[in-house]
Amino acid sequence: MTALLSERERSKFDTSSDDQFYDQPKLVTHADNGFLRRLQALYDEVLSSNDRVFDMMSSWVSHLPSREFQTVIGHGLNETELERNERLDEYFTQNLNRTQQLPLSDQTVDAVCCALSVQYLQYPSEVFAEIARILDAGGVLIVSFTNRMFPHKAIRAWREATMEGRINLVREYCEAHGFTVSQCIHERPAGDPFAAVVARPTWLL
Numbered sequence: 258m259t260a261l262l263s264e265r266e267r268s269k270f271d272t273s274s275d276d277q278f279y280d281q282p283k284l285v286t287h288a289d290n291g292f293l294r295r296l297q298a299l300y301d302e303v304l305s306s307n308d309r310v311f312d313m314m315s316s317w318v319s320h321l322p323s324r325e326f327q328t329v330i331g332h333g334l335n336e337t338e339l340e341r342n343e344r345l346d347e348y349f350t351q352n353l354n355r356t357q358q359l360p361l362s363d364q365t366v367d368a369v370c371c372a373l374s375v376q377y378l379q380y381p382s383e384v385f386a387e388i389a390r391i392l393d394a395g396g397v398l399i400v401s402f403t404n405r406m407f408p409h410k411a412i413r414a415w416r417e418a419t420m421e422g423r424i425n426l427v428r429e430y431c432e433a434h435g436f437t438v439s440q441c442i443h444e445r446p447a448g449d450p451f452a453a454v455v456a457r458p459t460w461l462l
């Protein structure tokens with residue numbers, strides 16, 4: 258598999274295990290209310306009620322619109338956070354910087370949401386290959402982010418990039434695995450900037 262990042266680009270200031278950092282639950286929101294409302298509106302626009310949703314790198318909130326989905330599977334690093342998340346039908350914990358293979362079968366989800374977290378992935382190529390594997394035909398991937406982060410845990414390539422550079426990086430992660438990017442959004446200059454990349458697995462059409 259092509260390594261999208263060099264060792265230098267994937268390096269973090271804090272080299273201790275991510276499990277340690279997420280050992281204590283962080284029951285906070287990681288962006289302002291304007292950002293969160295915009296994200297929920299995007300999910301409302303892009304997701305269908307019948308979707309099997311995978312909320313990757315989740316926490317105690319999933320930002321999903323209030324309507325029901327067929328199922329919502331959560332993943333994160335802290336069990337207490339995931340237990341508190343009322344939108345999840347099931348969940349699992351897994352450190353994606355240690356193991357990238359997801360415990361989900363091929364083509365079994367319709368939507369993968371990854372909010373405010375992609376900057377922590379040190380092996381995005383392997384993780385995006387897994388996302389491509391589990392997404393079903395007609396599925397969608399929505400990666401959203403702002404300029405906030407835990408800087409000691411974000412990869413160097415992210416820390417040193419502008420918001421436009423970060424959008425391009427996520428686009429690169431998607432396109433390296435055959436996704437077609439349908440939307441790149443960058444807005445809200447007054448609050449926490451809202452950025453999102455929406456991509457679709459066109460190889461299954």
Ligand SMILES: C[S@@+](CC[C@H](N)C(=O)[O-])C[C@H]1O[C@@H](n2cnc3c(N)ncnc32)[C@H](O)[C@@H]1O
Nearest residue numbers: 275287314315316333334352353354372374377
């Ligand atoms: C800033 S929080 C965002 C949580 C949630 N998506 C939200 O929108 O509030 C970052 C999340 O990334 C996930 N994360 C960070 N490092 C990780 C790693 N090495 N493996 C798996 N997940 C990780 C954790 O689930 C953590 O809650």
